[in-house]
Amino acid sequence: MGAAKSQLILGQILQSSSTQYTIIEFIGYGFFGKVAKCQVNSTSELVAIKILDTFQQDVEDELSMLSKISVLDPDQFNLVKFHERFEYSSYTCYVFELLEMDLVQFIETKMGDSIYVNQIRPIAKQMLVALQGLKSLGIMHTDIKPDNVMLVNTEKDKFHVKLIDFGLAIPFSSATQGELLQPISYRAPEVILGLPYTEAIDMWGLGCTLATLYLKYNLFPVRCEYLVMKAMVEYLGMPSDDQLIFGMRTKRFFYTRRILKSYQGEGE
CATH class of the missing domain: 3.30.200.20 (Phosphorylase Kinase; domain 1)
Structure with missing residues (x-):
């Protein structure tokens, strides 16, 4: 031993x-x-x-x-x-x-309430620059969430942030359809359904992160993928028939037999 x-x-x-x-x-x-x-x-x-x-x-x-x-x-x-x-x-x-604190800690200790839109805007802009840089290298972060965005030094610049934690980052070339990526409440619909995905999933994660800052709670449920998809349908409407037919994980969330028959009938 x-x-x-x-x-x-x-x-x-x-x-x-x-x-x-x-x-x-x-x-x-x-x-x-x-x-x-x-x-x-x-x-x-x-x-x-x-x-x-x-x-x-x-x-x-x-x-x-x-x-x-x-x-x-x-x-x-x-x-x-x-x-x-x-x-x-x-x-x-x-x-x-060494960075000062993540966005979760920032809201809890510095703000005491949700952040206003004019305060979220510089954070969004900086993260878009970060994602643009990763895209130029063909890299997806796949783990965008408030815990992974950190304030640098709030005494010098209250809203200066940086993206951290590349432990789950992957190159675009390694993207595998059906692979589960991202925390559940920040998971893009194409990942949930098992559709082909791109670096756009990081934009989805960023959008959910910014919504969390404004709402001070997660836009989507944090523990149940089924409830996440249910909420997506309520907020955004049903995925298209094509997305449901070709999603590798669709049957976990939707009854597809009728959609499939309709789809096959149109192709005849």
């Missing part, structure tokens, strides 16, 4: 090939592991280190995406700045610039 994994603690030093980082505070947790606020010992600069519990293929996938995205100016395209990746003990660590 392998050696037991050491537990990371405050004050511990993480060592890369060129830099020592001291853990100051743990600021985020997820299924992937945790995020630590760290200090660069040589410069006293503060950074955020995403610490992954185990080596997995998606670790390499994320590194591949970050490497491709690094050709873009992170400040110009409103993307989190990536510094380096290194291995420490049995952990994989990604070092990023």
Whole structure:
């Protein structure tokens, strides 16, 4: 059996090939592991280190995406700045610039209420620039949600934001019809129905994110995909017959026999 994994603690030093980082505070947790606020010992600069519990293929996938995205100016395209990746003990660590808070925290701690349209507008504009940059590289983020949009520094600029977390990003060329992507309440209808999809699904995720800022609650249900589709039909109307016929997952949500007969009859 392998050696037991050491537990990371405050004050511990993480060592890369060129830099020592001291853990100051743990600021985020997820299924992937945790995020630590760290200090660069040589410069006293503060950074955020995403610490992954185990080596997995998606670790390499994320590194591949970050490497491709690094050709873009992170400040110009409103993307989190990536510094380096290194291995420490049995952990994989990604070092990023330290941002202040995500949009969920921002609403809860700074606003106390939903954000006005004139305050949402600059956030929307910056995220559209970010998506434009990803599109130029043929990359889909696939995980646009309020948790993954972060304020940089509210004291300097209250609504300056950046897009984070490329752990689920994929190239356009890897898009697979029927694959489930995006959080449920931010999932585009073409993904739910199992239709071919494009980078437009990120625009859908952004739209749902902006609606959440305004409403202060999710536009669509967060746990049940069936209820999400039900709400979409109520808000936007029924999908077209073509979409229902060719959706790989349509039968999960709709009774299609009558539509199919009608469709076949028109083709005769």
